[in-house]
Amino acid sequence: MLFRRSLRTSAAALALLLPFAAACGTDAQAESSTVTLRVGATGWKAEEAVLKYAGLDDTPYKIKWSLFQGGDQQLQAIRAGALDLASSSEIPPVFAAADGSANFKVVAVQKGATLNQEVVVPKGSKVTDMAGLKGKKIGYVQNTTAHYFLYELLKQAGLKWSDVDAKPLLPNDGLAALNGGGIDAFASYGTSIITAHQQGATTVGSGKDILSGNFLWSARDSVLSSPEQKAAAADLIARITKAYAYVRDGHLDGFAQVTADATHQPLAQARKDLTDAQAQRPTQARTVGADTIASQQKVADVFTELGALKEHLDVETFWTTELDADLEKAL
Numbered sequence: 001m002l003f004r005r006s007l008r009t010s011a012a013a014l015a016l017l018l019p020f021a022a023a024c025g026t027d028a029q030a031e032s033s034t035v036t037l038r039v040g041a042t043g044w045k046a047e048e049a050v051l052k053y054a055g056l057d058d059t060p061y062k063i064k065w066s067l068f069q070g071g072d073q074q075l076q077a078i079r080a081g082a083l084d085l086a087s088s089s090e091i092p093p094v095f096a097a098a099d100g101s102a103n104f105k106v107v108a109v110q111k112g113a114t115l116n117q118e119v120v121v122p123k124g125s126k127v128t129d130m131a132g133l134k135g136k137k138i139g140y141v142q143n144t145t146a147h148y149f150l151y152e153l154l155k156q157a158g159l160k161w162s163d164v165d166a167k168p169l170l171p172n173d174g175l176a177a178l179n180g181g182g183i184d185a186f187a188s189y190g191t192s193i194i195t196a197h198q199q200g201a202t203t204v205g206s207g208k209d210i211l212s213g214n215f216l217w218s219a220r221d222s223v224l225s226s227p228e229q230k231a232a233a234a235d236l237i238a239r240i241t242k243a244y245a246y247v248r249d250g251h252l253d254g255f256a257q258v259t260a261d262a263t264h265q266p267l268a269q270a271r272k273d274l275t276d277a278q279a280q281r282p283t284q285a286r287t288v289g290a291d292t293i294a295s296q297q298k299v300a301d302v303f304t305e306l307g308a309l310k311e312h313l314d315v316e317t318f319w320t321t322e323l324d325a326d327l328e329k330a331l
Contacts, residue, residue, distance in 0.1 A: 035061035035228045037236060040074035040086045042067075043190040044262045047087070047240050053255050054243035061232040069171050072096075072143040078104045078220055085233055086218045089145040089211070090296040091303075093218050097318045098309055105224060107323040108217040108237050109292045110285045113277035116193045117145055117207035119153060121185045122178050123200025130157035130205045133164055136184035139177055142168035143308075148299060149207030150187040151306055157205075161306060191263050194273070198265065212295045213281045224322050234323050237285045238330030244283040252278070285331065287324040 041047055048065045051057040068074050071088025075096035078086045086092075086104075093106055119138070121127045127136070130153050140146045147168075151161060169177060171192035178186045179199060186196065187205075197203075217237055223229040247255045256271035263270065277283075286292075296315045303309045 035232050036064060037061060037223075037229065037232050038064045038066065038082065038084045039236070040066055040068055040071075040077060040083050042069070042071055042074065042087065043192075046259070046262075049258050049262065050243040050247060050255065051239055053251075053258055054246040056239045056243050056246075059232070059236065059239070061228075061235075063236065070141055070144050072141075075104075075218065078218060081220070084220050084223050084229065085236070088216055088218065089148075090214055090216060090299045091144050091148055093216060093318060094296065094300045094303060094309070094313060094315065095143040096218075097315070098313055102318045104218045104220050105318055105320040105322070106216045106288070106296075107219045107224070107233065107320060108285055108287060108327055109289075110215045110217060110237070110240070110283065111213055111281055112215045112283050113280045114145075114208045114211040114213050115273065115277050115280060117149060117189045117211060118193050118203045119150060119185055119187045119205035120178070120193060120196045120201040121204055122181075122196075123202075125184070125202070127185065127204055130154060131159065133157075133185055133204070134159055135164065137165045137167060137182070138185045138187060139167050139169040139174035139183040140187040141171055141174065141189070144189070145207060145211055146187040146189055147308070148302060149205075149210045151302065152210045153205040153207070194263060194265055194269075208280075212299075214292055214295055216296070217285075219323070224320065230323065231326055234326035234330045237327060241283070241285045241331060244278070247274075248278050248282060285327065287327055288319055288321050293319050 045065050045067060066083065071086065071092040072095065074083060074086035074088055075092040077083040079096055096102060119130065127133060138150065140150045154161060154164065167183060171188050174186045174188055175192050175196060177183045178196060178201065185204065219233055223233055252271065252274060256274050257267060259274060260267045260270035293316050300309065300313045300315050304312055
């Protein structure tokens, strides 16, 4: 297709392929590349799916996708050496770097929607707002956006963290506890919130206007020290941006079907969610800037205030502009 062919022939794409050619000693054919990126995904492999849907999955390097329940687990995998590139909200890198020995850097920002980031109560609950959760058991996904927006929503309702019985739970465990009566409310995101609504849950609080919409790409230091992996990381991030641009350019229905099949929700709902998300904040990458660092610093300071961080954390120490030049070329 023209979209696919234009990417292959662009000067930016060709420039990015040069390191692969050098590494292989011949050309940059995907089959001859020795470069592999181990990349994390949360909820379902939406990034892998959108690349395939847009015809942009023919990368001149190998990608090994791994699925996690949250960005916090991706950052743990980065720290353990099991991932090269992680995608998350602003929160997980804060906790992954809190001990002062981060082996990764935030290398790019992907702007994205903040929908389906909610506090929900089960079907039949008499609670109708955040204030009604005083003294209640609330599950939340620790060290993620859910942790952050739950704290902010409680504060907006005039409640302290100590006014509720907050219990850290993974998305699947929290969903089961919500349906089983183990908790009175659940703060989560993504497919777990979609599923909760399918099972009759209602929203009592939303992180939509609390969260920045900055989703961070974090790379292991070893990636940044390898010209080949560094170029691959920039290329992959740019391809995802181009794939979503393709979706928005008259191909929403097709990707809505892909989404519905993967998340087991009605097609109409999947299309509405996709349309609303791209209307609220189109998915697209950008380079590191002072504003994006400041945004995460604000988040880190909230967690210090909450007591989740023992001391002030200077987030700038684990950000870098090393990928900016490659990413600008690729975009």
